[in-house]
Amino acid sequence: MTNELHIVVCAGIAPDPLQTLEPVTGATGPGLKNEMMLPAILDPWAASALFEAANLASRFPGSKVWLVSLGPKAKLQQVMMTVAQKAIFELVPIDAPIGGFADAHATAGALADAIAALPGLDREKLLIFGGWESATRGAGVTLQLVGERLGITDQFQGVDQIDLHDDGSFEVLERVEGGKHQVSRCIGAPAVLGWATGNLAEPRNNPQTGMANMRTIMPALQKAKLATLTANGLHYSSVSLPKQQRTTRVVKDRSPDEIAAEIVAWIGAN
């Protein structure tokens, strides 16, 4: 038996973590000041899912990875200039507003519709990957809703590892309290896996990979359909940044012990 996989990764984009974020209220609701002008990255949790998907697909010949991403297509294109160099995938862009303030049900609906419409997708081989969390506002339910809409009830969250067996079944490690993992066994696809960080390092940029991906990414971006995300009655009375003072530093020449000691000292002082 072959373990050919069809892996669909759902991944949004988020402002680069070093940027200063300031909420503002626009005509369509809350957003972030200058968000379109700020450098963006693939949402880090979802990026882990993509790298795990690419790694898994490379181990099982005949497998394929789709990246379904919802965001302004011009911004998606910019993010793809880096992401496309890191893994082989086919992009399925959905042109929609940026930001973490969209209704999770509407977002999940757009993603599920796009996945259901993928030509050649075999449900018996389907694994839906995404981030367990998000670097944007993060409702934390979008991936589960996508699974529900597609009728996939085997769902795992906080995943750090998947081991695929020859019979198509797999074992999943999900994060639980106390730094431990819960081990689950699933008889096979389809399933939804919301990834934590996984175990893989971020792949380095490889322009050859990027050029190969771009042959499909650029036409896909040009053809991307505009999606309207309805608010479904969702209303924000106010938005604000967390009260904690954010003091970002880029630190060099520190050992893990020293970093840990500084964090402990900081917690003690607060």
Place this chain on the structure above:
Amino acid sequence: MSASALTESTTMHTLPGDAVRQIQWRFAERFDLQMLVQSARGVARGTVAHMVAAGERNSHEWTPAKNEMLEAFDRAGLTGVFMEPVEGGFITGPKNLALSLTAFELAWVDGGAATASLAGFLALSPIHERGTPEQANHYMTLSAPPLPGENRKPWRGAFVLTEPIPYVGVDTGMLNGKVRIVEWKDGEEPWLQVEKRGRFITNIAFANFVTAAVASDDPQIKGSCVVILEKTDEGTFEPGTATKKLVHQLSSTGDPIFNLKVPASRIVGGYTVTDGVIIPNFNHGEIIEAVFRRTRVPIGLMTAAKLLSAVEPVIRYQRGRFRGAEGIRPGTVRFEQGIQQREDALHRLVDVWASGEAAASLGFAAARLFDELDPIEKQKTAILKRSGIEGGRAEMKALRDSEQRAIEMLDLNPNDPRRLELAADILVNYVVKDAIANVLCPATKLWNTGHGANMMREAVSLMGGYGITEDCPGFLASKWMDAQLEATYEGPEAVQRRQLTVTMTSQVFLAQLKAWTAQMRRIASTHANIGACTLASAMEMWMWTLRHLQNATDADGHKLYHGQRQGVTFPLADALCWLLASRCQILDVLELETHDGTNAVAAEELTGTVQFLSDLCHTQAAQAAGEVSRICAELVFGYNEHPAWDEQGRQNCFMQRELDEFEMTMAGIASIAVDVVDQSGSHPDKAGPCAGCAGSSEFLRLQNKLCSCLSGSRLAKDRAAETVSKVMIPEALDYPA
């Protein structure tokens, strides 16, 4: 913090990002280049920045850590940027802009890393430009980075031109390295003995091969050539001691010694044998001309990157300057603005920023021009070859008619049908682009690095004492020092000025400059506050001065504009560079403006960004105009003898007695008389009677006009400073420092 309402604004809120730069530097439609930028940036702000922060610049020797940087280049595809896809690269077509963007991104963090990246290209360039197909295929394949999963070490090369003191040093016209025949059996290929000592050779510590320039030491070899030497060749391939550089320590530099026996097939470009004499198909001069013409532009862009990279750390330093002091609470002006409350701090940063913008615009314009020129040059060669014309001098002679047609074209109205007809002529097109490239290349290398080094000093000064410490964010002190090397290697400033003094007087270029002047006036008619009118007036003054100097003599009757008279020609070359950089900067902002509403990413605040960058243009144009005015005035008047209080000088003065008589009929005339000599012969305390303006009144008219053209430039600077005080910056630099 609660949400505030969005307001329509023409103020730039964030630092110009990738979307803006891609439009300005014309690669918004090139995803291969956009990926390259991200790839190079990842290496620069990751591997390279960590190395610099870890103190890898503190050693002269090549270390395992520095070697990792080369492997990072390989993995990121930077080693293969200048290769065709079949050779292991990923970009098709000309690569000048690609190489420039790579150098720009690497130099944003460290100039030595950028140099290390470029040096491999420099070594292969002679083979790429002039090598035989067999040589090109062999060495490109060996030097291509390994593909994922491929277990192969790529070859690395070094270009060996310069020779050690007390030998001929860096003069590319003379060589001390020698080549002679050691073995030549009947019907077989000759074997050569190559002796060469190099000096300040980049990449030498790890080079598997070098391309070395040598002169014939044998009557059976004609002239000079470039020879490929491999580390495994029979004889001595000694990398020599590491140069104790104070700069660019992430590139390997040493003084190698070679004494090797190699087959004659290693002569770059091949050879023919006539009457028992080996005649290389290309002498070393022809080869290095093709190489340096392209590699000098990326170096100019390295310094531009440093200037622009300084903006964010300086702003962060300025704003945080007073935080932590007793009584400085969050929310107060002193806490939020810090030293940016002071106009001087803002104005000086505006000057640094404007210089960086102009330098980047000039450099990328030159890089794009070479990308356009490369295929046209090949077409030109093919066309002439079909007419039986080959070789430098024969081609130059054959192109004279095209030069006249080019001058005619440049003088025509842009919509004139005759102009369109001439523009379709490949030879005319080649002649124009070649004339511009011959100026833009040395201008980029000279102005970006020379003036850039001065402005890097200014950037360092804005960080106070912090600026000259290893801890300074953005490694600004290192960048300042590095800029001095960038001004020196691959042709120091004097070499660039010398080249400009020849190329800037080409009739084709001067016709183009005249057309550019008209273009600036047209731009000014629709964009009054971008500095285009100021620039056009300065261009007119420069052209008038050149014509004047080409015909004028000094007080001793000696010709002023002369190849040996560098006191005249070199400053005029410097002045031209200011004009060219400012023009390119203006055009890049206009390009950005044309995308208003069409680029979704940049659209949110494109209007504000265009406004700010226009203010920087105006500021820079005023600086350029000031420089041109100062230099031209000095050259026009400085070679005239100042009148003295002698017989001849006194003839131009009023006598007090005469004035008294005139005063009776023309009351008040005495008040306008400057130089008056009384009966005793006494006169005002000064060098002599004031010099007249005979012959120079047109210059004074132009200068007068130029002065009034500066109107509004300081208002633009004030606006730019206001924006700098408010622009949003990230919370931390995106690379360690």
